[in-house]
Amino acid sequence: MRKTNFVSNSDRILLNSVAYGSAADPTQTCSLSSDVYDPSGCDYVPEWVVRAGPRAEVYFDPEEVHAAVVTCGGLCPGINDVIRSLVNTLEVGYGVKKISGVRYGFKGFFSGDEFMPLNRKVVRNIHNIGGSALGSGRGGGDVEKIVESIVNNGINMVFVIGGNGTHAGANAISNECAKRGVKVSVVGVPKTIDNDILLLDKTFGFDTAVEEAQKAIQAAAIEAQSAYRGVGVVKLMGRQSGFIAMFATLANGQVDCCLIPEISWAAHGPNGVVEYVRNMLDAQGHAVVVLAEGAGQEFVSAGGTDAGGNPKLGDIGQWFCKQLKAEIKCDVKYIDPTYMVRGCVANAHDSIMCTVLGQNAVHGAFAGFTGISVGSVSAHTAFLPIPRMIERERLVDPDGRMWHRTLASTGQPDFF
Ligand SMILES: Nc1ncnc2c1ncn2[C@@H]1O[C@H](COP(=O)(O)OP(=O)(O)OP(=O)(O)O)[C@@H](O)[C@H]1O
Numbered sequence: 448m449r450k451t452n453f454v455s456n457s458d459r460i461l462l463n464s465v466a467y468g469s470a471a472d473p474t475q476t477c478s479l480s481s482d483v484y485d486p487s488g489c490d491y492v493p494e495w496v497v498r499a500g501p502r503a504e505v506y507f508d509p510e511e512v513h514a515a516v517v518t519c520g521g522l523c524p525g526i527n528d529v530i531r532s533l534v535n536t537l538e539v540g541y542g543v544k545k546i547s548g549v550r551y552g553f554k555g556f557f558s559g560d561e562f563m564p565l566n567r568k569v570v571r572n573i574h575n576i577g578g579s580a581l582g583s584g585r586g587g588g589d590v591e592k593i594v595e596s597i598v599n600n601g602i603n604m605v606f607v608i609g610g611n612g613t614h615a616g617a618n619a620i621s622n623e624c625a626k627r628g629v630k631v632s633v634v635g636v637p638k639t640i641d642n643d644i645l646l647l648d649k650t651f652g653f654d655t656a657v658e659e660a661q662k663a664i665q666a667a668a669i670e671a672q673s674a675y676r677g678v679g680v681v682k683l684m685g686r687q688s689g690f691i692a693m694f695a696t697l698a699n700g701q702v703d704c705c706l707i708p709e710i711s712w713a714a715h716g717p718n719g720v721v722e723y724v725r726n727m728l729d730a731q732g733h734a735v736v737v738l739a740e741g742a743g744q745e746f747v748s749a750g751g752t753d754a755g756g757n758p759k760l761g762d763i764g765q766w767f768c769k770q771l772k773a774e775i776k777c778d779v780k781y782i783d784p785t786y787m788v789r790g791c792v793a794n795a796h797d798s799i800m801c802t803v804l805g806q807n808a809v810h811g812a813f814a815g816f817t818g819i820s821v822g823s824v825s826a827h828t829a830f831l832p833i834p835r836m837i838e839r840e841r842l843v844d845p846d847g848r849m850w851h852r853t854l855a856s857t858g859q860p861d862f863f
C-alpha cells in the first residue's frame with residue numbers, strides 16, 4: 448500500500464447537499480408530505496456519512512486475513528468488476544494471500560461446495576463477461592450456519608455483493624459475529640439494476656441496464672411506426688421501483704406512456720391507459736408504452752414470494768397487451784427483454800464505479816468496520832450503516848422532478 452492520500456475516520460460526506468430541500472427530496476432531514484418516502488410523515492436522514500478510502504492505521508495483519516466474497520440475488524452488470532477489484536485490492540494493495548469465492552450465494556457457505564480460490568490471475572479477465580464468476584443465488588440466508596462456516600474456515604473478512612435482501616443478511620451476519628465475539632469485518636457492496644437502495648446517488652449496473660433497455664424501446668418504436676395502428680409495448684425489470692423504466696423512457700424520447708409500480712393507474716374507462724392508447728393511435732397512428740414489471744400488480748399478482756422473500760410478480764406486459772387487443776383496433780408488438788438488461792457486461796461508467804466500490808470495500812474492512820456498505824453519495828464514495836440503507840426500497844418520487852420530466856416527455860395524463 449503506497450502511504451499517500453489516507454483518509455481519516457473523522458472525514459465526512461454531507462448527505463443532504465441541498466439546503467432547505469423540498470418535502471419530496473429523498474435526502475431531506477424530515478419529509479413531511481410524501482407518503483412514498485415516509486408513511487409516518489417524518490423521515491430522518493443523518494447529516495453525514497463516513498468518507499471511504501484507505502486508512503493510515505489498519506486493523507488486520509494481511510498475513511492473517513482470510514477474505515471471502517459472496518454474490519447473492521439477481522444478476523447485475525458489473526458484479527465481476529467488483530469481484531476483480533476486491534481481489535486486486537486485497538492482493539496487490541494489502542498483500543492478502545488467502546481469498547475465497549463462495550459459490551451461488553449465501554448457501555455456498557454451508558452447501559458443501561468447495562470455495563473458489565481467488566487471486567489476481569483468476570480474476571484478470573472476468574470483467575469481460577457478464578454475470579457472477581462465483582455464481583449468484585437467492586435463499587440460504589441461514590445466519591447461524593453462515594457464521595459457523597466463517598468460524599470453521601477462519602474467515603475474518605466477508606465481502607457481500609447484493610441488493611436489499613443480501614444487505615439484510617450481511618447485517619445479520621455482522622451482528623451474529625459480534626454477539627459471538629468473532630472478529631470479522633462484513634462489508635457490503637450494493638448491487639441492483641433496480642437502483643432501489645436508499646441514500647445512494649446510483650447503484651452499479653443501473654446505467655448499463657438503462658442503456659440495454661434502449662434497444663428494446665427502439666425496436667418497439669420502429670415496429671409501432673411501421674405497422675398500421677401499431678402499438679409497441681416494452682416490459683422492463685423493476686420489481687418495486689420504476690427507475691429503469693423511467694430513465695429508459697426519458698433517454699429514448701419516443702415513449703408515449705410509462706407505467707411504474709409507484710403510481711397506480713386505471714387500464715379501462717375514459718381515463719384509462721387503453722383509451723389513451725386509442726387516442727394516440729387516432730392522433731398519430733402509433734403508440735409506444737413502457738411498463739415496469741412491478742407496475743399494475745393489482746391486476747395480475749397471484750401472490751407468493753421467491754426464495755429471497757421477494758414478491759412474485761404476475762406478467763403485467765402480457766395482460767396489458769391482451770386488454771389492448773380486446774378493446775381497440777391495433778397491431779400490438781410486445782417486447783420483453785427480461786434478463787437481457789442485466790445479463791451483460793457493464794458499460795465503462797459502471798465498470799469504473801465497480802472498481803472504486805470494490806477498492807473502498809477492502810479499505811473499509813481493513814479499517815476494521817463491519818456492518819457497513821460502500822456507495823456513491825453526493826459524488827463521493829462513503830461507508831454507510833447497512834440498517835439505514837435498507838429501511839425500505841428506494842422508490843421513484845411521483846412528486847419529484849425526474850418523474851415530472853418523464854411526464855413532460857411522454858405527454859401522458861394521470862390515468863385515474
Ligand atoms: N433478514 C435477513 N437475514 C438473513 N438473510 C437474509 C435476510 N433477508 C434476505 N436474506 C438473504 O439474502 C438473500 C438475497 O436477498 P434477495 O433474494 O432479496 O436478493 P437481493 O440481495 O435483494 O437482490 P435483488 O435486488 O436481486 O433482489 C436472500 O435470498 C436471503 O437468503
Ligand SMILES: O=P(O)(O)OC[C@H]1O[C@](O)(CO)[C@@H](O)[C@@H]1O
Binds near residue numbers: 753
Ligand atoms: O428472476 P430473478 O433472478 O429472481 O430476478 C428478477 C428480479 O431481479 C431484479 O432484476 C433485481 O435484481 C428485479 O428487477 C427482478 O424482478
Ligand SMILES: [Mg+2]
Binds near residue numbers: 520611
Ligand atoms: Mg431483494
